[in-house]
Amino acid sequence: MRDNQMFRPTIHRSREQRRIFETAAAYFLAFLVICFFLFPVLWMTTSSFKADIDVAAYPPTFVFSPTMENFVELFVDLRAADALINSCVIVGLATCLAMIFGTMAAFALARYDIKGKNFLAFEILSVRMLPPIVSVIPLFIIARKLGLFDTPWLLIAIYTLNGLPFVVWVMRVFIQEIPKSIEEAALIDGCSRYGCFARVTLPLLLPGLAATMVIIFMFAWNEYLFASILTSADAKTLPILAANALKPKAISWGLASAAGVVMSLPVVVLVLLMQRFLVRGLTFGAVKG
Amino acid sequence: MAIAGGELAVPVRANGPTDRARRIGARSAPWVLLGPTLCVLTLVGFYPLVYSLYTSFTGYRPTQPTKEQGYVGLENFARALTDGQFGAALQLTLIFTAVSVVMSLCLGLALAILFNKRLPGFPFIRSLLMLPMLITPISVGITWRIMMMPDYGVLNYLLRLIGLDPWRWTGSTSTALASVLLVDVWQWTPFMFIILLAGLRALPKSPFEAAAIDGAGPIRTFWLVTVPMLKPVIVIAVLLRMIDAFRTYDTIQIVTRGGPNLATDVVSVYLQRLNFRFFDLGYGSAVSWLVLLAILALVLVFVKLTGFMRDIADKEGR
Numbered sequence: 066m067r068d069n070q071m072f073r074p075t076i077h078r079s080r081e082q083r084r085i086f087e088t089a090a091a092y093f094l095a096f097l098v099i100c101f102f103l104f105p106v107l108w109m110t111t112s113s114f115k116a117d118i119d120v121a122a123y124p125p126t127f128v129f130s131p132t133m134e135n136f137v138e139l140f141v142d143l144r145a146a147d148a149l150i151n152s153c154v155i156v157g158l159a160t161c162l163a164m165i166f167g168t169m170a171a172f173a174l175a176r177y178d179i180k181g182k183n184f185l186a187f188e189i190l191s192v193r194m195l196p197p198i199v200s201v202i203p204l205f206i207i208a209r210k211l212g213l214f215d216t217p218w219l220l221i222a223i224y225t226l227n228g229l230p231f232v233v234w235v236m237r238v239f240i241q242e243i244p245k246s247i248e249e250a251a252l253i254d255g256c257s258r259y260g261c262f263a264r265v266t267l268p269l270l271l272p273g274l275a276a277t278m279v280i281i282f283m284f285a286w287n288e289y290l291f292a293s294i295l296t297s298a299d300a301k302t303l304p305i306l307a308a309n310a311l312k313p314k315a316i317s318w319g320l321a322s323a324a325g326v327v328m329s330l331p332v333v334v335l336v337l338l339m340q341r342f343l344v345r346g347l348t349f350g351a352v353k354g
Numbered sequence: 355m356a357i358a359g360g361e362l363a364v365p366v367r368a369n370g371p372t373d374r375a376r377r378i379g380a381r382s383a384p385w386v387l388l389g390p391t392l393c394v395l396t397l398v399g400f401y402p403l404v405y406s407l408y409t410s411f412t413g414y415r416p417t418q419p420t421k422e423q424g425y426v427g428l429e430n431f432a433r434a435l436t437d438g439q440f441g442a443a444l445q446l447t448l449i450f451t452a453v454s455v456v457m458s459l460c461l462g463l464a465l466a467i468l469f470n471k472r473l474p475g476f477p478f479i480r481s482l483l484m485l486p487m488l489i490t491p492i493s494v495g496i497t498w499r500i501m502m503m504p505d506y507g508v509l510n511y512l513l514r515l516i517g518l519d520p521w522r523w524t525g526s527t528s529t530a531l532a533s534v535l536l537v538d539v540w541q542w543t544p545f546m547f548i549i550l551l552a553g554l555r556a557l558p559k560s561p562f563e564a565a566a567i568d569g570a571g572p573i574r575t576f577w578l579v580t581v582p583m584l585k586p587v588i589v590i591a592v593l594l595r596m597i598d599a600f601r602t603y604d605t606i607q608i609v610t611r612g613g614p615n616l617a618t619d620v621v622s623v624y625l626q627r628l629n630f631r632f633f634d635l636g637y638g639s640a641v642s643w644l645v646l647l648a649i650l651a652l653v654l655v656f657v658k659l660t661g662f663m664r665d666i667a668d669k670e671g672r
Contacts, residue, residue: 091471095479098465102540106485108508109497123506166390173387189391192399196601196649198622199642202409202635203402226398229391258383287490289604290622294630304492308608311496318500325493333488337481344552347545351590352552 112322120318135323143320145327148306155217155302156285159224163281164274166225167232172262174233175240186233190349193230197290208295217300223291228281231346238350239273240266276342283332303328403646410639417633430640440641442616443624444648450531450620451599451652454538455592461539462546462591467576469547470554480551487544495608498537499524502609524610527617534606534618538599546591553587554580589660596656600649621645 112120114131139145173179174186204223208214243266251261289304296305307324310317336343344352410430413422434440469480486494501509502523510520523533561583565575581588603622606612612619612627625645629638 088473091468091473094468095476098468099479099482102483102486102544105494105497105501105540106489108501109489109493112497112500120500121506123511125506125508125511162394166394169387170391173384177384179384179388185388189395192395194597194649194653195399195403196622196645198601198603198625199646200399200402200406201625202629202639202642203405204398205629206409206635207402207405222394222398226394229394233391283488287492287604289490289492289607290626304490304604307490307492307496311499311608318496321496322493322500325490325496329489329493332490333485336484336488340481340484343484344549348549348590348594352549352587353556 109322109325112319113326115319115322117317117319120322135317135319136327138317138320139323139327143306143310143324145303145306145324148301148303149327151217151300152286152302155220155300156224156282158217159221159285160228160278160282162221162225163228163232164278167229167277168236168270168274170229171233171236171240172266175237176245186237189233190230192226193349201290201294204291205294214295215297215300219295220292220300220302223295224285224288227284227288231281231284231349232277234349235277235342235346236270236273238345239270243269273342273345276339276346279335279339280343280346283336286328286332406639406642409636410643412636414636414639415634423636426636430637431644433637434641434644437641439616439619439624440621440644443619443621444645446531446618447600447620447622450535450538450602451596453535454542454599454602455595457535457539458543458546458595459588459592461543462550463588465543465547466550466554467580469551480548484544484548486541489541491541491604492608494537494541495605498533498540498605499609502533524618525614527615530610530614530617534609537605537609538602541605542595542598546595549591550584550587553584553591557583585660593653593656596652597649600652621648 111127111129113135114133115126115129116132116134119126119129170189174182179185204219205214208219213219247269248261248265251265252258256264287304288302289308292302292305293308296302301309303324307321307328310321310324411427412424413426413429415421415423465483469476469483489497501507504510504520504522504525507523509523513520521533522529524530557580561579562575565579570578601622602620603626606618606620606623607626610618612623621641625638625641628634628641
């Protein structure tokens, strides 16, 4: 009897202790994970505020007097504003085109019975599989022949193409999830087919559209290979500018980091704001998240 | 009022030319909607591929006008198949892809299970963990190059701090591949993680409860319940990651440029050198096509092994 009484609270306590231990272990692991994944981000950000002497210091300086000189050099000497404008125009136009064309195609694939529908859908998806390095030569030759080298046009076309599979596949899933009965009700109430799309379907699609837009914006904004081959001076985008900061003999690490920060900031802000359908977008609608 | 099942039901009007015109309009509508996408796909996607196939049968070398520029038959392909550098690059790419995918899958799965616990602060950390995949690959490359500098890089400083020997990182042929793999795994584990976490969150609760009642421990539950139920999500995540790892270019080009001594010379870096340093475009096109066939074969084998298409077909049929 005495044994039993002593035993019971111990079990109770040990279960409670185990729970506390598990929670503590989870937080400890989370801490290690954060250290590994965020340390380089922290290092990039701090390097961009370091004077060159601090970047190359050994032992590395964790406390230093921040300076804006890298950013000033980036925008004044390297004329980053031009590259920023190029990036915005090229990526912005390509994103809009891909969204418009892709949503139209997605609507057709989701709502009409067309012969070879699945074949078409996979044809569109196959773009995602194509290694960009494979189509670089023909596009380079075409650009030279048509006088499109170092102009934004071919890049806009390429980024539109790269965005299309995402838009078509993700929007197809979103459109399929809207019950047809809603559209039918609008049609019966006298809405025209296009009016019905604009007033009923489109508003319901807006969250999905926004999420998809963020994803294709991200991939186009970060794209380097095509931009490095099809542009040289006038049409160069931000990734090219950042990579060029590495070219000279004496590499300015602070400057390169500053370019990295300027370049990454828009994507980070946009995606963190629009996380809701991110997983669905990244997996072409196959995984709901 | 009867509403047809398949097509959208339109209020019935009297038969007549307007009705016929409307039916023709309805039949062509999907093609009007698909038109712009198919145009872009054909002009920017498929036409360059066909052009590339044509170039691969020529000796096109714009910087060496004295050499044969016209049709050379299968010479380029024969040369590619006996080219040791191409073979080595392809092999390296396959190793890189396999290691990168397996490591980011294991790490991503572990993270997903950890952050599936509903503890205060975890949703915020989850968002923060997405940062590596959002940062421009060029910046990722620059940052890791700074950190991996052998003499005054912060990684060697940290290694010395905990009493380990400093590494040569990208400076030596024996550690260069591991270094670029580290960068790739760091950058893309978050991608695996958020997809797998979304997959975990969507799983039904009851099989886990049943497993707990049957007295299955956490390890048995993981292998016998979690993994089988999560398989479709894992398959998609791995497929996407595989395609991307195979074509990795930006970070490797910035961190090592394929060196030292070709230790990190994956196919995209090799092709880049072939095309835009030597301007051997005919040969480059032939190699491009072989790379394309290699990734196609890889995807087909993967799809066959995992029954991915069957899953998709089931979904479509539903």
